[in-house]
Amino acid sequence: MSNNNSSVGASSKARVGPSQPSETSFKRKRGVFQKDLQHMMYGFGDDPNPLPETVALVEDIVVEYVTDMVHKAQDIASKRGKLLTEDFLFLIRKDLPKLNRCTELLSMNEELKQARKAFDVDEEKLASAE
């Protein structure tokens, strides 16, 4: 019975979307994150082979969580205009683990970009030297 509820929830979610045809798909297939979630749940303490119904439920919860977060972030961003990463950071400001993790990820992303630039510059130097 619980399984039916979650699947009904997912399919009704699929139909509640704007009707304009665009490249972004509005249908949400089941099990999009299934493989990633299995590894993640094992990493966080579950069995090496989590139950499929548990994974499906966690996926539904996560998608709902992300959806609600994005809507809240959009509410915050609507005053300014465009949706930015800062809006998400503002949302999680009270949740220290998430906030620190995100700032860490963002700074690492910057470092990666710098490294990539340096890599490209070196490549050009090598190419011009030949």
Next chain:
Amino acid sequence: MKHSKDPFEVAFEEIDDSPPDTPYTNDVTEAQTMAGHLTINSQRYDVENNINSLNQPRKAVKFSSTSTANKNKEEDDYEEEEENMDVELGRFSSTGDPDKMAKMQSILSQFTEEQMSRYESFRRSGFQKANMKRLLASITGSAKISLPMTIVVSGIAKIFVGELVETAKTVMTERKGTGPIRPCHVREAYRRLKLEGKIPKRSVPRLFR
């Protein structure tokens, strides 16, 4: 778990040998000190950054041969590397605090095989950038989602999964259950997280559930 090809793995090895006053170490020690003031949950993420010195030897051997082949590829590959970002970039923070690194090494050396495999899953797992991008695009309605936004949301979602699974595991042990976590545990965990206020409340109630 997928292992993406990393031309920048090689680049990072070079960077790690660079002099100590490079910009990287500055940013990273900042991240570390921030992380230092935290709860257990976040300490885990601080600690995980130092693990890489152990993971690196394995990965470097695997990926260095593919580096030249992948140098000229497009954004897609760049995004693929990003997925392993939190694993490979841990190297940077390891240069910030030798004390923490030593502690981490001593802990890791005593891990059983099962613990090591679980820890590895914990570090390497993550949401696929493409899937998260598609999900975000369908929610916001705009086709263009910036990469940093995908990264941030994936990070938030992963920590959320962690909270959920850990709470579910707690619920299961309270009820003296064993084996894989069942949906009833997850539902109870979700209810508890809601009571703690960790779940964003819907300003508009969901109509069809």
